[in-house]
Amino acid sequence: MLAVETHQLTKDYETKDTFLRAVNNLNLKIEEAEIYSLLGPNGAGKTTSVRLLTGLLRPSEGGASVLGLDIVKNAQEIRGKVGLLTETPAIYERLTVRQNLEFIARLYNVPKKDIRHRIEEIIDLFDISEKIDLPAGSLSKGMKQKLAIARAMLHDPPVIFLDEPTASLAPESAKIVRDQILKLAKTEKRTFFICTHNLFEAERLSSRIGIINHGSLIAQGTPSELRELKKDETTTLFRFDQWSKEIKDYFETNKLEIVEMDTERKIISVIIPKIEQDTPGIIKELIHQNHSIVEVKHEFPTLEKIYLELVESESVPRENHEEEES
Amino acid sequence: MNWQRVWAMIRKDVIEFTKSKYVMSAIIGMPLLFAIIFPLTAIMPIAKIDPAEFESADFGQFINNLFSKAVSNWSSLDPQAQTLVMLAYSMFIVVLMLPIIIPAVTASETVVGEKERKTMEAVLASPMSESEIVLSKIISSFLPSVIGTLIAAIGYIVITDIIVYPFIGQLLFPDLISMVLVFIFSPMVSIISVELMIMISTRVTSVRDAYQLGSLIVLPLIMLVVAEMFGLLFQSTITMIAGIAILAVIIFILFKITANIFDRERALVKMV
Structure with a gap:
């Protein structure tokens, strides 16, 4: 069974004066235990996609299922089975960390006898146990974010949606969160759907990445599959023991585009169109020329x-809409 | 209906109320003020006036009929004692308005406050149904108003009886009407007030807007309480029971309407 599946999923926002297609014919298939990242600029449709998949919004067209459940017919059941980290941490600042977690545990029907144990487990996991009895409002921004992530995972959901999970975290805290995501996906077969514009994070974590812009998925694949899309822009760097003008002449004569040349460092970077086929011959010829x-x-x-190239190539003006997304 | 979720929300809201000075001043401070200040500033001065200053006063047939039902020896009371009784009842009306006034604070805080603080999305994303969210918000807004009203009513009754007893030779409160008003009528009107406030709160985005609209809506309810206090509504036990039944039906209908108009998508998009 797929963890998440969408068919032509579309969401329009319409008011008297404006029309906005926030999500446009989105087609996704996400396997269980997969970490899928949705990358995109502000207002691309990431948050709306997550809200559709968690049963918070109704689609205008198309459909989707999460854990085999229809997002319209079984919205309430889906909400009980998934974890969601919203764009803003949405924690109750007047309540203590423990009270925040207890509240969520009860909302998600965690058995009463397990609540205490589960809270202790999750606060240890995210390194917030020292703050357990402090008001959430007194926590730092990063701690609040960790509390919000802990809350999203408290009820042990098989599918977890995280909207910008490490946005406000210090590097060491971000690493803790990333490590936990990788661990949970690997050892407990949890599925993660992550919205981010942190490319480093997406590459480090994700088994697959989708790039969304203006509501449409413009590319999708594993990090290496995405690189393949721009394979023709791969450069080959040559470093020599001695530099001579003939080196440059050789590449120019063979009509190879020079991207970078540094005579002091004795390097030259070029684009070789048939990279795998032609590189050995070029090396051979350069050696032959001493x-x-x-x-x-x-x-x-x-x-x-x-x-950046994909997003820029797709950049067309968007119609106005009052909703701001990250 | 999943009661664990409903109680979780009520518990959370009540904890939040206790940590908000603003809400606590409305729940505890206002009732205490009503219970102590009104008897001491409005009734006590009349008690302190020299009886000689009260000339023979004719309060009219309507007043005489009204209060002779509440105070058995009304016609034999001197004008000062009669004035005290009238004032004691009049001020009691204000105390009974608390269950209508307090929800304006608690209901707007618990619904619009969640929107303002951006915590509503976590609730909307939870498995709570629309009915569960609405019911829990109604109960958590209603409970403080009932507690506040009880504090105010008990305080008011005790202080007023202490002041008035020497003049009329009997306890003015508690009597049947006041008890029905405190324990049945006013909680029911309070629930209606909460439901109306929650209806408004689901449609507005700021606590200030909720207060402004809410203050308009509670006016007819206040008139209802005043009318009942003067015996204009429930003339007999049968009309009283019928009135309570009508209020119960209104409560049920308003709950259904509120649960139906509470729309997740609208609440979410409006919140952003």
Whole structure:
């Protein structure tokens, strides 16, 4: 069974004067125990997608299921089975950390006898046990975020939606959260659906990444599959023992695009269109011309570069809408 | 209806109320003020006036009929004692308005306050049904108003009886009407007030807007309490029971309407 599946999922916001298609024909298939990240700029449709999948919003067209349950017909059941970290931590600042967690445990029907144990387990997991009896309002921004993540996972949901999970966390706290996500996906087969614009995080965590812009999914795949999309932009760096003008002449004569050249460091970066086929021949020819090669390495385009190019190529003005998304 | 979830929400709201000085001043401070200040500032001065200053007063047939039902020796009381009885009852009306006034604070705090503090999304994302959310918000807004009213009513009754007893030779309160008003009529009107406030709260985005609209809605309810206090509504036991039944039906209908108009999507999109 798929953890999440959408078919042409669409969400429109309409008022008297405005129309906005926030999510446009979204098609996703996310396996159980998968970590799927949805990347996109502000207002791309990430938060709306999560709200649709957690039964908070009704789709305008298309449909979706979570754990085999229809998001319209079984919305309440879905809400009980998934965990959700909302865009803002949404914690009760007047309540203590413990009271916040107890409240959520009761809302999600955690058996009374298990509540205490489960709270202790989750606060240890996210390193907030020292703050357990403090008012949540007195916590730092990062601690509040950790409390909100702990709350989303308190009832042991098989599918967890996290909207910008590490947005306000210090690097060490972000690492704790990432490690827990990886651990839970691997050892307890939890499925994670993460909305983020943190490319590093998406690449480190995700088995697959979707890139969304203007409500439409514009690319999807594993990090390496996404790199394949811009394979023709992979550069090959050559470093030589001695630099000579002939090196540059060789690449120019062979009509290879020079991306970077540094005569002091004795390096040159070029784009080789048929990279796998032609690289050995180029090396052979340079050696044949008595150039001593110290290093050759392919430099694949970064996910950031791929993301930015994809998003920029899709940039068309959006109609106004009062909802702001991250 | 999942009662564990409903009670969890009520418990959470009550804890939040106890940590808000603003809400606590409405729940505890206002009733105490009503219970102590009114008898001492409105009734006590009349008791202190020299009886000679009270000329023979004719309060009219309506007043005489009204209070002769409540005080057996009304016609034999001197004008000062009669004035004290009238004032004691009049001030009691204000105390009975508390269950209508307090929900304006608690209901707007618990619904619009959640929207303002952006905590509502966590509730909306939970497995609570719309009915469970509405019911829990009604109960958590209603409970403080009932507690506040009881505090105020008991305080008021004790202080007023202490002041008035020497003049009329009997305890003015508690009597049947006041008890029905405190324990049945006014809690029921309070629930109606809470339901109306929650209806408003689901449609507005700021606590201030909720107060402003709420204050308009509670006016007819206040008139209802005043009318009953002067015996204009429940003339007999049968009309009283019928009135209570009508209020119960109104409570049920308003609950259904509130639960139906409480829309998750609207609450969420309006919140952003």
